[in-house]
Amino acid sequence: MRNFFFILFFASQFISAQDIVIKSLQTYLDDKEVLVPIIDYNQEYEQTFTINFDVATQNSPNLIIVFKFCNQNWEPYNSIFLTDPTYNTEYNLWLYELPSNVKEAQYHYSGQFPNNNIRFPFSGKWKFFIMESYNRDNVIAEGKFVVVHKSKIRLRPSITRSRAENEIPGNSELGRTFILKTDFVLPDSLYPNLVKGMEIIENGKIEYPYFINRDFNTENKFVDWNGSNRFSFLIRDLKPGNNYRTLNLRNKSKYQYPSGDAQFGGIETSNFYKFNRDDNQxxxxxxxxxxxxxxxxxxxxxxxxxxxxxxxxxLVGSFNNWIVSPEYEMYDKDGLLSLIVQLKRGIYDYQYVTAEYKNDKISNIDWNILEGNFWETDNIYHIFLYYSNPDKGGFEEIIAYKKISSRGT
Structure with missing residues (x-):
């Protein structure tokens, strides 16, 4: 491990030529910060999603937000049939001044979408890009969300406890797993051969989904099809992990400005044998x-x-969108691993993971070795069914969505 120590500022920040920094970027459903930004038009009420962020800059900037429809891998489509240019840009963002005692940023923005200017005509993955109105080539920050249009498909998922079948864990605790099975019937209006696969996202970890390929079965992931319109997708060996560690910075007497330790004792240890209390998912x-x-x-x-x-x-958590990145590697200082992160007062979920560098890329992420693995963990699994829609030049469409909790499994 690298033997030096530094201060790390909020993740996913991009600095433009005008020195504009987006901080504390949040996306969530409606006005509920604990909900992943998945707009489901199958619900009884009209859902929106919220974008919140602070802006650090000397002068009030003229910012815009551009929305783009993406494929399954979050790559924006360039086809004119899928860009909807009339309703894909929010102009003239209204910025509020932050209180004078907030020194690390000057302005704040909050907006809900869709609205009169923005619509989401396609069902699938979307990204938004924050930029200056006169310089669209420079993206200051970006975020992700999912839109699911009305569907006649009813996904019927179930979770059961199991033991690891295709690995020999070094500890019996790591052998605790879930089996997630999802059944559905495809309506006659859709073609079975165009069903692409099923994606599963655990809690808010959208960068690390599980995907069950309709055309490629493995020992842990496979699809059962009756040759007509009945499907069953199954994934084995889902490790439940542990509830997240929680950091509450709202206590001003405990966490005095401008700095402090994440935990009152100062030094944390492995939670491999310790089950955490409820978190914020x-x-x-x-x-x-x-x-x-x-x-x-x-x-x-x-x-x-x-x-x-x-x-x-x-270190990984809600403050960096659960992305394991080099910027969040812990640094060795006399046998103690340390990292300083700048965070706005609030409550954050986080955990520690191990990983390896392979060809300058992070691989073999282990979410359990420092946090434990318990069947009692309360995970939310978001399940998306993908379809290769041939319309408008072809695109990857989400045709059904369901979420299921592992609580009580």
Whole structure:
């Protein structure tokens, strides 16, 4: 591990030529910070999703948000039939001034979509891009969300406890797994041969989905099709993990401006044998922008991992969209792994993971070795059914969605 120490600012920030920094970027369903931004038009009420962020800059900028429809891999489509240019840009964002005691940012934005200017005509994955109105080539920040249009398909998922069948774990605790099975009947208006597969996202970890390919069965993932319109998708060996660690920065006497330790004791250890209490399902609950308690703190995370853990350790959480990245690698200081992150007052879920570098890329992420693996963990699994729609030049469409909790399994 690298032997130096530094301060890490909020993840997913991009600095433009005008030195504009987007901080504390959040996306969530309606006005509920704990809900993943998945707009489901099958619900009885009209759903929206919220974009919140702070802006650090010397002068009030003229920002816009551009929305783009994407394929399954979050790559935007360039086809004119899929870009909807008339209703894909939110202009003249209204920025509110932050309280004078907030020194780390000057403005705040909050908006809900769709609205009169923005619509989402296609069912699938979407991205938004924050940029200056006069410079669309420079993306300051970006985010992701999912839109699901009305569907006649009823997904029927079920979760059962199991033991790992295709690996020999070093500890029996790591052998605890779930089997997730999803049945459905395809309506006559759709073609069975165009069913592409099923994607499963655990909590808010949208960067690390499981995908069951309709045309490629493995020992852990396979599809049963009756040759007509009945399908059953199954995935084995889903490790439940543990409920997340939680950091509550709202206590001003405990976490005094401008810095502090993540946990009151200062040093954290492995939770491999410790089941955590309820969390926020991987979300952030950030203080209201207009509050005098909306300051930013430099928070030091420190962990002393077991001696047998030799791989690099990374901090991951709701503050960096659960992305394991080099910027969040813990740094060795006298045998103690440390990292300082600048966070706005609020409540955050997080955890520690190990991973390896392979060809300068992060691989072999282990979510359990420092956090444990318990059947009692309350995970939300978001299940998406993909269809290769041949219309408008062809696109990957989500034709059904369902979420299921592992609580009580």
């Amino acid at each position: 991987g979300a952030s609950l950030i203080n209201d922008y207009n509050s005098d308690d909306a300051q930013y703190l430099n928070i030091r995370f420190r962990i002393r991992p077991p001696e047998e853990v030799m791989a690099p350790v990374f």
